[in-house]
Each structure stands twice: as C-alpha cells, then as structure tokens.
Amino acid sequence: MAQLEMWIDRTKCDGHRLCAELFPEGITLDDWGYPIITPGAIPPRLLPHAQRAVDSCPVLALALRRVARPSAPAPAPTATT
Amino acid sequence: MSALNLFAGPAPSAGAESFTDHTRRLGVRPKGNRALLDTLDRSGLVGRGGASFPVGTKWRSVAGRSRGGAVVIANGAEGEPLSRKDQTLMALRPHLVIDGALLAAEAVGAKRVLLYVGEAHRVAVASMTRALAERPASDVARATLLPAPPSYVAGEESAAVHFVNSGVATPTAVPPRPFERGVDGRPTLVQNVESLAHAALIARYGDAWFQSLGRHGAVGTVLLTVSGAVIRPGVIEVPSGCTVDEVLELAGGVRGTARAVLLGGYFGGWISSSRAGTMALDPKGLRAAGGSLGCGVVSVLDDVADPLEVSARIIQHLANESAAQCGPCFFGLRSLAAATTRLARRQPDDGDLAHLHRWAAMVKGRGACRHPDGAVAFMQSALSLFEPEFAAAAGGRGRMVS
Numbered sequence: 306m307a308q309l310e311m312w313i314d315r316t317k318c319d320g321h322r323l324c325a326e327l328f329p330e331g332i333t334l335d336d337w338g339y340p341i342i343t344p345g346a347i348p349p350r351l352l353p354h355a356q357r358a359v360d361s362c363p364v365l366a367l368a369l370r371r372v373a374r375p376s377a378p379a380p381a382p383t384a385t386t
Numbered sequence: 387m388s389a390l391n392l393f394a395g396p397a398p399s400a401g402a403e404s405f406t407d408h409t410r411r412l413g414v415r416p417k418g419n420r421a422l423l424d425t426l427d428r429s430g431l432v433g434r435g436g437a438s439f440p441v442g443t444k445w446r447s448v449a450g451r452s453r454g455g456a457v458v459i460a461n462g463a464e465g466e467p468l469s470r471k472d473q474t475l476m477a478l479r480p481h482l483v484i485d486g487a488l489l490a491a492e493a494v495g496a497k498r499v500l501l502y503v504g505e506a507h508r509v510a511v512a513s514m515t516r517a518l519a520e521r522p523a524s525d526v527a528r529a530t531l532l533p534a535p536p537s538y539v540a541g542e543e544s545a546a547v548h549f550v551n552s553g554v555a556t557p558t559a560v561p562p563r564p565f566e567r568g569v570d571g572r573p574t575l576v577q578n579v580e581s582l583a584h585a586a587l588i589a590r591y592g593d594a595w596f597q598s599l600g601r602h603g604a605v606g607t608v609l610l611t612v613s614g615a616v617i618r619p620g621v622i623e624v625p626s627g628c629t630v631d632e633v634l635e636l637a638g639g640v641r642g643t644a645r646a647v648l649l650g651g652y653f654g655g656w657i658s659s660s661r662a663g664t665m666a667l668d669p670k671g672l673r674a675a676g677g678s679l680g681c682g683v684v685s686v687l688d689d690v691a692d693p694l695e696v697s698a699r700i701i702q703h704l705a706n707e708s709a710a711q712c713g714p715c716f717f718g719l720r721s722l723a724a725a726t727t728r729l730a731r732r733q734p735d736d737g738d739l740a741h742l743h744r745w746a747a748m749v750k751g752r753g754a755c756r757h758p759d760g761a762v763a764f765m766q767s768a769l770s771l772f773e774p775e776f777a778a779a780a781g782g783r784g785r786m787v788s
Contacts, residue, residue, distance in 0.1 A: 315711070315754045
C-alpha cells in the first residue's frame with residue numbers, strides 16, 4: 306500500500322485546533338495555535354487518527370496524500386522567481 | 387571591470403533603446419526551439435529572480451507538458467524594496483526582455499506571453515509599453531503588458547499566476563506548481579526579466595560565449611543593486627564570480643566603515659563585512675554554499691547605524707507584506723517584528739530574545755509560499771551576526787554595558 310502523509314493548505318487553515326486533539330501523534334500546535342505537522346509517512350496504525358483529523362477540519366485544509374518525491378523544480382526561497 | 391553585456395550599447399542617459407537600434411545592434415532575434423533548451427542547459431544560466439534555479443531545467447519542465455498551450459509570464463514585479471535592477475533593465479533594454487520572453491514562448495510551446503511589470507515602477511512600465519508598440523504585429527499579438535500590484539509577494543510565482551487568473555496577487559498552495567498548472571490551468575513558465583534578457587543574448591551568441599563572461603568558474607554576468615553606505619549607489623552589471631569588495635569599489639567605495647553587508651535583499655542575510663569582502667558573487671556557487679545571491683541586492687551597513695534598528699525595520703516590513711493567508715506567517719512574523727522592535731528600542735519584554743530564536747525556527751517552512759522562510763532566514767542571520775547587540779539589548783535594561 307502506498308505510504309501516506311499529511312498535507313495542509315496553509316491558506317485555508319484558521320487554527321481551529323481540532324486536528325491536534327484528534328491526531329496528537331502527528332500534529333502539535335505552535336505558539337499561535339496553528340498545526341505543526343510531523344513530516345514523513347504516517348505509520349499505518351495511526352492512519353485512522355490521521356483520517357479523523359482530516360475529516361474534522363472545519364475548513365477542509367487537511368488531506369492525506371501519497372508520499373511523493375517531487376521530480377520537478379522546487380522553488381528555493383524567493384519573492385520573485 | 388564593470389561588465390557590459392545586458393547593458394552594452396547606448397549609455398544609460400540615452401534611455402530606452404528603440405527596436406530599430408536594438409535590432410541594428412544585435413541582429414534579428416533567432417527563433418526559439420528545443421535546441422535552445424540544450425543551449426541554455428550548457429550555458430549554466432540560473433534564474434535571477436532569487437531562486438537561482440537552472441533556467442534550462444525550468445523551461446524544460448514546462449515544454450514537456452505544454453502541448454503548444456503553455457503560458458509565459460515575464461516576471462518584472464520586483465517587489466523587493468532594495469532591488470532596482472529589473473526596473474532599470476526594463477527601462478533601458480526593454481527589447482532584450484521581450485526577445486527573451488518570445489524565445490521562451492517558442493521554446494516551451496506557449497502562445498501567450500504576459501509581461502508582468504510592477505505598476506509602481508513607472509519608468510519601466512512606460513518603457514515596456516512603448517517597446518511593445520514598436521514590435522511587429524506578430525509579436526504584439528502574442529504579448530500583453532500586465533501591471534503587477536506593488537506588494538512584496540506579488541512577484542512570487544504562484545501569486546503572479548493567481549493574479550492573472552483571479553486578480554488577486556497572493557500566493558496559492560502548491561502543488562500544483564505553475565509549471566504543472568498555472569494560468570487558466572495551463573503549464574506556465576514564470577521567469578524573471580533579467581533571466582529572459584540573458585536568454586535573448588545566449589540565443590544569439592551561444593553558451594560558450596556566455597560562459598566566457600564569468601570569472602573563477604562562474605558563468606555570465608549578473609545585475610546587482612548596490613545600496614546603503616557606498617559612495618555611488620545604483621545598478622551595476624558585473625561578471626559572475628567577482629567579489630563583494632570589487633563591487634563596492636565599482637560603487638565608489640564604502641562611505642565610512644562597513645560593519646555588515648546584506649546580500650540578496652530582505653530575503654537574504656547579513657554577512658560580516660570582513661567575510662563578505664572576498665565572497666564571490668556567483669549565484670550557483672553561493673547557492674551550493676547554502677547562501678544566496680537572491681535577486682542581486684548588495685547593501686552596506688556602516689558601523690554608525692544600529693543593526694538592531696535596521697533589522698527591526700526590515701522584519702517589520704516583511705511582516706506587513708505577509709499576504710495574511712497563512713497563520714504561522716501572519717502571526718509569526720508579527721511576533722518576530724514586535725520583539726525585534728522592542729529590543730531595538732532597548733525596552734524588551736522578558737524572554738524576547740529567546741522567543742526570537744524559538745519563533746524563527748517555528749515559522750520556517752510553514753507557509754504556502756516561501757515568504758516566511760525568507761523572512762526567518764533574514765532574522766536568523768541578524769540574530770547570528772549581531773548576537774552581542776541582541777544580548778546587550780535583552781539584558782541591558784538599566785545595566786551598564788561597558
């Protein structure tokens with residue numbers, strides 16, 4: 306089975322904090338109440354928790370995605386690429 | 387030692403070079419095709435918007451997906467406050483930029499070219515508008531001038547695409563990246579105008595010629611904006627690989643005594659002047675060394691200025707320029723700016739300095755775009771280089787430091 310990781314659309318996230326309560330193994334909160342996601346593949350036994358976090362996000366900012374190595378240009382820090 | 391490559395031809399005082407003069411001087415623009423991608427690969431040209439990503443690779447990623455329907459955005463938004471090189475280039479050599487954009491369109495298979503020019507850069511907008519009107523009808527039919535809003539993030543590539551699609555110049559969550567799905571869902575090449583101008587010359591003279599322009603293993607020339615404590619601030623073109631000291635000499639030398647150099651602009655970092663002096667300005671080399679030439683900003687801080695005050699102003703600016711879409715960026719940069727400002731005023735709250743370190747690490751990598759990453763990289767360079775000043779400010783409430 307493909308490995309899954311947590312993906313977040315930061316532009317949608319409003320810091321509702323449910324995800325960190327439902328999936329504390331993979332999500333903690335920063336000093337402003339926004340999720341810090343543990344990078345990498347989620348261990349299979351924790352997937353139900355991760356899925357609950359995804360499902361409960363009131364603004365649909367979370368998704369489980371297949372772990373993929375980006376093959377194309379990943380822009381380095383820049384304002385004007 | 388000042389290199390004249392992009393700025394070869396009439397003197398700056400002559401203003402924008404006309405299409406007639408441009409064509410007479412450089413010959414008719416060759417057509418862009420797949421072979422140009424190979425030439426660009428061999429040339430070693432890297433993007434000059436800040437990321438220093440190989441141009442050939444970037445064009446290829448769009449060409450491979452385009453099926454003739456890609457879009458090219460020539461990025462002249464130039465939202466970095468300390469940078470003026472893009473607007474100067476567009477003001478003086480608009481046809482090199484347009485040549486490069488059209489070559490890119492032909493090479494990657496794009497029908498549509500958008501010239502995305504910062505609306506605040508009035509001279510550049512006027513020059514590009516006039517230049518476009520001078521071009522043959524077949525060029526005009528493909529290219530459109532699109533003024534970019536005057537915000538720091540408007541030039542970020544997903545923000546440029548977002549602006550074209552919806553009129554809002556804020557970054558969007560990636561993936562998909564613009565080269566995958568950009569303007570109208572089409573593969574989109576967003577390329578800085580200086581990079582395009584270099585490509586226009588490489589298409590004419592070849593990769594070996596471009597390589598021969600650099601020094602000490604670096605290739606080509608770079609445009610720099612030199613500012614701060616120098617005698618003659620301004621935009622200059624130098625061979626890649628020349629040192630910061632050589633650049634400062636070209637700018638008339640340092641006014642007073644240099645304390646530090648801000649390399650790469652607000653997204654770059656402070657470097658002590660003693661270390662910066664011998665550093666080679668080579669986008670590729672600096673990137674490999676973990677640094678960045680960024681968009682080519684070289685700004686000198688003298689030993690009279692208060693580094694904390696200057697750093698506070700910059701981080702405050704970056705906080706204000708957050709698109710306010712992502713919590714960690716919006717709140718994180720605001721917190722960083724507030725604590726830095728208190729320290730700069732020598733009126734810190736308890737724990738401000740420790741918080742700066744904690745928050746800088748906490749915010750990194752947690753925005754849809756790299757705006758927060760650039761801002762905290764700047765913050766961390768300030769914390770590192772001006773450590774004694776920060777420490778004194780943090781512990782110095784009412785205490786003599788002598």
